[in-house]
Amino acid sequence: MLEIKNLHARIAEDGTEIIRGLNLTVKAGEVAAIMGPNGSGKSTLSYILSGREDYEVTEGDILYNGESILELDPAERASKGIFLAFQYPVEIPGVATMQFLKVAMNEQRKARGEGELTTPDFMRRVKEAAAELKIAPEMLRRPLNVGFSGGEKKRAEILQMSLLEPKLCVLDETDSGLDIDALKIVADGVNALRSPDRAVIVITHYQRLLDYIVPDTVHVLYKGQVIKSGDKTLAHELEANGYADIIGAAA
Amino acid sequence: MNMQTGKTLSVAETALCDAYDQAIGELPGDGAVLAARDVLISDFKEAGLPTRRVEAWHYTDLKALLRAVPAFDPAASADRIEPLVEGASVLSVVNGVADKRASADGVTVTRFADALLDGTAAAGLVARDADDTIGRLNGAFVRDGFVLDIPAGTELTTPVEIQTTQNAGQTHTRFPATFGAQSKATVIERHVSTGENAAFVTTVSDITLSDGAEITWIIFQAQGGADTHLGQIRITLGTDAKLRLYVINAGGKLVRQEIHVVVSGEGSDLVLRGINLLGGETHNDVTFTVGHNVPNTTSTEVIRNVIFDRARGVFQGQIRVAPDAQKTDAKMSCNTLLLSDEADFSAKPELEIFADDVQCGHGATVIDIDHTQLYYLMARGIPENKARAMLVNAFVAEIVEELEDEPLVEALEGVIADWLEKHA
Numbered sequence: 001m002l003e004i005k006n007l008h009a010r011i012a013e014d015g016t017e018i019i020r021g022l023n024l025t026v027k028a029g030e031v032a033a034i035m036g037p038n039g040s041g042k043s044t045l046s047y048i049l050s051g052r053e054d055y056e057v058t059e060g061d062i063l064y065n066g067e068s069i070l071e072l073d074p075a076e077r078a079s080k081g082i083f084l085a086f087q088y089p090v091e092i093p094g095v096a097t098m099q100f101l102k103v104a105m106n107e108q109r110k111a112r113g114e115g116e117l118t119t120p121d122f123m124r125r126v127k128e129a130a131a132e133l134k135i136a137p138e139m140l141r142r143p144l145n146v147g148f149s150g151g152e153k154k155r156a157e158i159l160q161m162s163l164l165e166p167k168l169c170v171l172d173e174t175d176s177g178l179d180i181d182a183l184k185i186v187a188d189g190v191n192a193l194r195s196p197d198r199a200v201i202v203i204t205h206y207q208r209l210l211d212y213i214v215p216d217t218v219h220v221l222y223k224g225q226v227i228k229s230g231d232k233t234l235a236h237e238l239e240a241n242g243y244a245d246i247i248g249a250a251a
Numbered sequence: 252m253n254m255q256t257g258k259t260l261s262v263a264e265t266a267l268c269d270a271y272d273q274a275i276g277e278l279p280g281d282g283a284v285l286a287a288r289d290v291l292i293s294d295f296k297e298a299g300l301p302t303r304r305v306e307a308w309h310y311t312d313l314k315a316l317l318r319a320v321p322a323f324d325p326a327a328s329a330d331r332i333e334p335l336v337e338g339a340s341v342l343s344v345v346n347g348v349a350d351k352r353a354s355a356d357g358v359t360v361t362r363f364a365d366a367l368l369d370g371t372a373a374a375g376l377v378a379r380d381a382d383d384t385i386g387r388l389n390g391a392f393v394r395d396g397f398v399l400d401i402p403a404g405t406e407l408t409t410p411v412e413i414q415t416t417q418n419a420g421q422t423h424t425r426f427p428a429t430f431g432a433q434s435k436a437t438v439i440e441r442h443v444s445t446g447e448n449a450a451f452v453t454t455v456s457d458i459t460l461s462d463g464a465e466i467t468w469i470i471f472q473a474q475g476g477a478d479t480h481l482g483q484i485r486i487t488l489g490t491d492a493k494l495r496l497y498v499i500n501a502g503g504k505l506v507r508q509e510i511h512v513v514v515s516g517e518g519s520d521l522v523l524r525g526i527n528l529l530g531g532e533t534h535n536d537v538t539f540t541v542g543h544n545v546p547n548t549t550s551t552e553v554i555r556n557v558i559f560d561r562a563r564g565v566f567q568g569q570i571r572v573a574p575d576a577q578k579t580d581a582k583m584s585c586n587t588l589l590l591s592d593e594a595d596f597s598a599k600p601e602l603e604i605f606a607d608d609v610q611c612g613h614g615a616t617v618i619d620i621d622h623t624q625l626y627y628l629m630a631r632g633i634p635e636n637k638a639r640a641m642l643v644n645a646f647v648a649e650i651v652e653e654l655e656d657e658p659l660v661e662a663l664e665g666v667i668a669d670w671l672e673k674h675a
Binding site: 092095100107108 | 631637646
């Protein structure tokens with residue numbers, strides 16, 4: 001589903017290279033965890049996958065279902081099924097959460113040549129998905145992410161993900177700032193989306209989230225490269241021994 | 252009346268003087284009104300249109316900007332339109348002539364033409380000061396409008412919409428309104444062009460809030476792309492009176508909207524919110540003065556501007572606090588979303604504070620679309636143009652939502668969204 005080949009990328013503004021020859025393949029149905037120390041390029045990778053303009057790809061390619069997505073803007077990538085759950089969801093005063101959800105769902109449907117949702121259908125879907133994630137209706141009446149607690153923001157991201165039904169889900173440190181109950185709710189939300197035609201990339205610092213979202217593969221990112229890949233036991237190894245051994249072995 | 256001044260008159264000044272000579276025979280009024288009109292037009296001839304050398308008009312050089320003035324056009328035919336908020340009582344003025352049958356439940360409504368004819372309007376036909384070009388021109392030319400009297404204790408459950416429509420020529424209207432003690436009402440003052448021809452419009456509202464009145468007054472201006480709109484609202488606030496004044500400009504070629512507030516009752520509160528949607532070649536000036544003259548009063552002013560194309564916006568805001576107006580709390584801000592390199596905005600805040608125990612402040616910002624917000628919306632599949640429109644809309648919707656009156660908020664958000672769809 002996703003094939004990243006020898007990717008090099010830098011910050012557009014100052015030219016700092018962050019991703020330095022990254023290779024990664026994620027198959028449909030797979031849950032891949034990306035771990036790594038601070039500054040290894042994990043969040044940058046998620047932004048690049050989503051098409052954020054602040055980063056420039058200088059070499060290599062990103063193939064999604066066999067096609068390069070480098071020329072697509074974030075909206076085009078999203079309507080093709082790529083979803084990034086943000087580490088820091090953006091507050092947008094003046095945009096009502098419900099209106100945002102409706103526009104996003106309908107714009108994606110439009111891009112795929114499907115008809116708009118009727119209001120009752122839309123309301124029903126939101127109500128059901130919100131209940132699963134224990135999101136109070138009052139929260140949805142507020143402007144997008146404004147005044148949401150850290151945990152509410154993360155749940156709102158997963159709500160968007162379940163409503164938009166993407167094919168490739170990228171979760172950028174979705175566990176940060178969550179207490180254990182919220183973590184379970186979020187993990188349940190993600191697990192509910194696991195399916196043979198959907199891939200999930202979980203970016204995290206900690207093993208903790210991976211106890212609830214059990215990965216098929218684990219990749220260690222360091223200095224903009226995947227330096228080691230393995231199965232879920234690799235995450236446990238990292239939890240026990242830290243990154244030093246692996247980094248030392250790769251150097 | 253012959254022009255016998257030594258100065259060179261501009262085309263527009265000449266047209267205004269000629270219009271007065273032609274119209275005076277038709278304009279309603281008794282002897283006192285006629286005398287007041289003559290004083291105003293002769294003052295106008297003496298002063299002419301203001302230039303940038305007049306401080307109050309520094310950013311709106313009316314003499315340079317007002318290139319032409321259309322003559323009165325008795326053949327012009329506009330129509331009244333549906334009210335902004337469904338179910339509102341409409342007091343309609345079409346091509347400068349007020350509807351004889353206009354009425355609104357709970358409000359004593361008389362035509363301003365009648366007040367001119369019986370002379371009761373004469374005392375109000377004065378300029379505020381030497382630079383009051385709008386008061387002067389409107390007083391000289393005013394032909395009709397409505398006088399609203401809301402008795403003490405009245406609570407209006409539906410809004411009153413004062414509606415002026417025209418499609419050519421000149422329209423000069425006046426709307427004095429008195430809100431009795433403890434009355435509650437929402438009034439929408441709406442000025443709309445229904446045609447493409449250039450029109451010249453002046454309008455003056457003069458409103459007084461008695462003790463404890465709680466009033467929402469919305470000025471919504473949507474003139475045509477060739478029109479000149481010179482509006483003024485004069486406000487007096489009594490003890491514990493609360494006024495929410497929204498001024499929304501979404502049209503016109505040359506627009507000046509003046510707001511002059513006299514705070515004369517303790518415990519009173521003024522909320523001014525301005526939304527200026529500017530596109531094309533529009534020049535739009537909102538000039539605000541407030542005098543806090545008694546202790547323990549509050550005012551907040553928030554102006555939001557969205558500017559496209561080669562439009563030019565001006566906000567002048569002056570807060571004066573009199574020596575014994577202690578505990579005044581006044582805060583003013585002006586935020587501009589500049590969406591074109593050729594657009595321009597000038598903000599001139601002025602604080603004149605003569606009391607020592609007050610809280611007063613002002614701030615002005617000019618911003619572009621927030622790129623992180625834009626990226627976030629796009630990352631959810633919303634195409635760039637639509638995402639931009641949502642963010643521009645959000646910038647002003649925040650202000651509208653403060654009204655917390657659902658039908659009104661929906662109606663205003665609707666007209667704002669329509670405007671943005673046409674211009675973004």
